[in-house]
Amino acid sequence: MSASIEMPVLKDMFDENGLAKDTHGADAQPIYLDYSATTPVDPRVAAKMIPYITEHFGNPASRSHPYGWTAEKAVENAREEVAKLVGADPREIVWTSGATESNNLAIKGAANFYSEKGKHIITITTEHKAVIDAVRELERQGFTATYLDPEPNGLIDLEKFKAAIRPDTVLASVMFVNNEIGVIQDITAIGNICRENNIIFHVDAAQATGKVEIDLEKLPVDLMSFCAHKTYGPKGIGALYVRRKPRIRIEAQMHGGGHERGMRSGTLATHQIVGMGEAFKLAREEMVVENARILKLRNKLLHGLETMEEVYVNGDLEHRVPHNLNISFNYVEGESLIMAVKGIAVSSGSACTSASLEPSYVLRALGRSDELAHSSIRFSIGRFTTEEDIDYTINLMKSKIDKLRELSPLWEMFKDGIDLSKVQWAAH
Amino acid sequence: MAYSDKVLDHYENPRNVGTLDKNDPNVGTGMVGAPACGDVMKLMIKVNDAGIIEDAKFKTYGCGSAIASSSLVTEWLKGKTIDEAYAIKNSAIAEELALPPVKIHCSVLAEDAIKAAVADIKAKQLAKETA
Numbered sequence: 001m002s003a004s005i006e007m008p009v010l011k012d013m014f015d016e017n018g019l020a021k022d023t024h025g026a027d028a029q030p031i032y033l034d035y036s037a038t039t040p041v042d043p044r045v046a047a048k049m050i051p052y053i054t055e056h057f058g059n060p061a062s063r064s065h066p067y068g069w070t071a072e073k074a075v076e077n078a079r080e081e082v083a084k085l086v087g088a089d090p091r092e093i094v095w096t097s098g099a100t101e102s103n104n105l106a107i108k109g110a111a112n113f114y115s116e117k118g119k120h121i122i123t124i125t126t127e128h129k130a131v132i133d134a135v136r137e138l139e140r141q142g143f144t145a146t147y148l149d150p151e152p153n154g155l156i157d158l159e160k161f162k163a164a165i166r167p168d169t170v171l172a173s174v175m176f177v178n179n180e181i182g183v184i185q186d187i188t189a190i191g192n193i194c195r196e197n198n199i200i201f202h203v204d205a206a207q208a209t210g211k212v213e214i215d216l217e218k219l220p221v222d223l224m225s226f227c228a229h230k231t232y233g234p235k236g237i238g239a240l241y242v243r244r245k246p247r248i249r250i251e252a253q254m255h256g257g258g259h260e261r262g263m264r265s266g267t268l269a270t271h272q273i274v275g276m277g278e279a280f281k282l283a284r285e286e287m288v289v290e291n292a293r294i295l296k297l298r299n300k301l302l303h304g305l306e307t308m309e310e311v312y313v314n315g316d317l318e319h320r321v322p323h324n325l326n327i328s329f330n331y332v333e334g335e336s337l338i339m340a341v342k343g344i345a346v347s348s349g350s351a352c353t354s355a356s357l358e359p360s361y362v363l364r365a366l367g368r369s370d371e372l373a374h375s376s377i378r379f380s381i382g383r384f385t386t387e388e389d390i391d392y393t394i395n396l397m398k399s400k401i402d403k404l405r406e407l408s409p410l411w412e413m414f415k416d417g418i419d420l421s422k423v424q425w426a427a428h
Numbered sequence: 429m430a431y432s433d434k435v436l437d438h439y440e441n442p443r444n445v446g447t448l449d450k451n452d453p454n455v456g457t458g459m460v461g462a463p464a465c466g467d468v469m470k471l472m473i474k475v476n477d478a479g480i481i482e483d484a485k486f487k488t489y490g491c492g493s494a495i496a497s498s499s500l501v502t503e504w505l506k507g508k509t510i511d512e513a514y515a516i517k518n519s520a521i522a523e524e525l526a527l528p529p530v531k532i533h534c535s536v537l538a539e540d541a542i543k544a545a546v547a548d549i550k551a552k553q554l555a556k557e558t559a
Contacts, residue, residue, distance in 0.1 A: 335466075335490075336439070339431075339491075408487060411489075420463065425464070426459075
């Protein structure tokens with residue numbers, strides 16, 4: 001990296017050569033392996049953004065002076081970069097505040113616009129909540145919905161998808177890459193089925209940009225959601241792709257000054273947009289090399305963890321982005337597992353923040369038991385992950401899992417050859 | 429979830445982890461909980477002929493509070509009579525570890541484990557007397 005900007009947080013994370021600092025050790029910040037939650041802004045991206053907060057602060061909608069013209073030029077340049085990464089026309093890109101807004105705008109906007117055609121929607125139980133809850137809201141407004149379960153590997157059975165189609169199906173929404181298990185759906189095949197049946201097809205691609213090739217010139221997709229902060233851009237900015245040929249119409253969800261050709265009103269956040277443009281440009285230029293490097297790290301992590309007994313990978317390994325490894329450790333309880341791995345920043349399949357232990361709905365949809373869903377960890381690797389990080393993680397996981405299993409009566413019973421499914425538990 | 433220092437101490441350095449010979453007539457075993465509920469505790473106590481608990485061991489599948497609760501009771505049990513052990517209340521465990529309300533069930537489970545282990549040793553003693 002060639003960034004030389006002075007930012008306290010980035011300075012802490014990177015050394016003078018722009019390389020991620022060695023942050024291992026008990027008192028250091030945990031190693032960041034949660035890139036699917038969010039990524040740091042690439043210092044090169046941050047450097048591009050800053051002038052648009054201070055010097056070039058104009059409103060891109062101001063047509064009567066150079067402040068506005070400069071901002072507008074930056075916005076349009078960024079729009080072109082976003083379009084280029086995904087094989088779209090810049091005029092098909094609508095700025096939003098992020099993937100949640102894009103998903104809401106696409107699903108509610110298209111369903112409402114085309115509701116005379118029908119009021120049935122198909123989606124998948126493993127979608128992000130921003131899709132599921134938007135569809136639920138439409139149900140509240142009188143639409144009906146089918147929530148398809150994926151196969152145990154996380155992928156959709158195309159025949160089951162076809163079978164869910166009704167004469168009044170107006171919209172289908174399927175995510176490109178799953179946020180928890182990283183599996184890649186066959187968007188081309190699903191899109192073709194939608195085309196044949198005259199169904200609007202929306203794809204949530206928040207986890208896909210920079211990870212899989214996206215070419216909307218070829219993909220039979222009508223609407224696609226993006227965000228910047230999973231691809232080394234800033235939070236709070238996203239985009240919705242709205243196909244022009246054939247033209248897809250959506251009803252605006254945000255009314256106001258008629259920005260973004262009336263589809264999304266609101267003054268454009270120039271600096272955020274510039275950041276997203278730069279982040280997507282870097283993704284386009286570097287993704288092939290970067291993904292090969294990340295795949296090596298992921299496989300190293302997988303092979304390191306697989307040396308332990310009773311570990312289960314969640315989701316298909318072949319149709320999967322290189323960044324993700326989601327793995328369950330049997331006979332270890334989820335919350336104690338999270339306590340044990342404080343040295344790494346990861347996500348857990350167990351949401352133990354409240355009185356009720358809610359296992360991951362995605363892993364449950366794959367048919368995983370509550371126990372395995374609870375004891376899962378999502379490792380997500382990214383641009384600044386090093387081989388040392390992976391070595392540290394493998395050693396940490398091995399020693400902690402060993403310790404917890406030493407403590408576990410279930411592990412002892414398993415080792416004694418007792419079939420735990422046949423034990424009469426005193427449920428409480 | 430914020431844990432108290434005592435919970436963290438027992439979690440990091442659990443006391444008396446292990447098993448005793450379950451076939452020993454002086455050893456009582458209590459196993460409570462279920463994997464689907466997120467915790468299983470196994471508590472074993474060794475009682476001498478005077479009815480005093482000489483040794484206690486545990487294994488727990490569960491959250492940090494469940495591990496700490498069972499680790500703590502193994503410390504408390506040693507040197508107690510089985511009747512004193514039977515009288516240990518979950519509230520004392522919860523208080524000692526400063527468990528938050530959502531984790532009170534961990535202390536309840538630890539109390540249940542003690543009662544189950546005591547019941548097991550009493551049954552063994554009864555079997556010995558009637559033999």
